[in-house]
Amino acid sequence: MTASPADLQADPQTELQIDRPSVTDGAALWRIARDSKALDLNSSYSYLLWCRDFAATSAVARDGRGEPVGFVTGYVRPDRPHTLLVWQVAVDASHRGRGLAGTLLDGLVARTAAEHRITSVETTITPGNTASERLFAAFAERHGATVEREVLFDTRLFPDGPHDPEVLYRIGPLTP
Template structure:
């Protein structure tokens, strides 16, 4: 974890900062501000934020346990505030979230979807798999034609596991 930052559980009051970081990333599909408030309330146990010394949110990961596969943690979004990029924060958050989910839920698999043009996310999750000695399987989960908005790329499922 980069110095002066700490991993914490998100609180509802963090929803606005998380929404802003997602918006400013210019890479993530931006959800409504309301959805980030709900996420911080309903999925705080499977999500994390990084806080700076003043308690401000420097980055986040939202995740959930798959209802039909309770040993799988799904990572929904990962983003780091521009001022904190390039210091390994996303990887530290991912490792922290995994440790939390494995201890609290007995998860053995991590899933995420990444569009083909999102090289930084592909590198983040490949690096996570290497650090944990796990395999990664790639399959298209949602083809581009399923999305109602024009120009949306397919979402490729990255299934990492088994993890111990």
């Protein structure tokens, strides 16, 4: 899939391009997630499917060579069609510390708000993931939104060994 000019967004701070992911980006997104050492790593197959089936509600940042250096994956909740659930946010180590995650998140939410009338964002964060906590708190502040938190999935629900609880962050209503 080739992104249309309307999908491309230049980030003047970093001179990166932000657009929708394509299936050919799946392997790079998997590597960025793996190398983050902070995310639950899904199968490489799931990243390929994500780039195919949820490209409209996801974003990828590309360097000057067109290589992915960061991403945000998300989807519109079927039972809450004005809510974007952000699944994962990751930035390659060589591009961290420049505000790229926030730029990706803002761009994705702006695009999905225009296309799907999104008024709120949800995500889950494990306790102690201060980078994600800061990212989403700053996002809420930039958008004049409140943040509500509650445990969505308790530790005992995870069948594959010890896992921290996943705390649901509800952010909204969003203002432009």
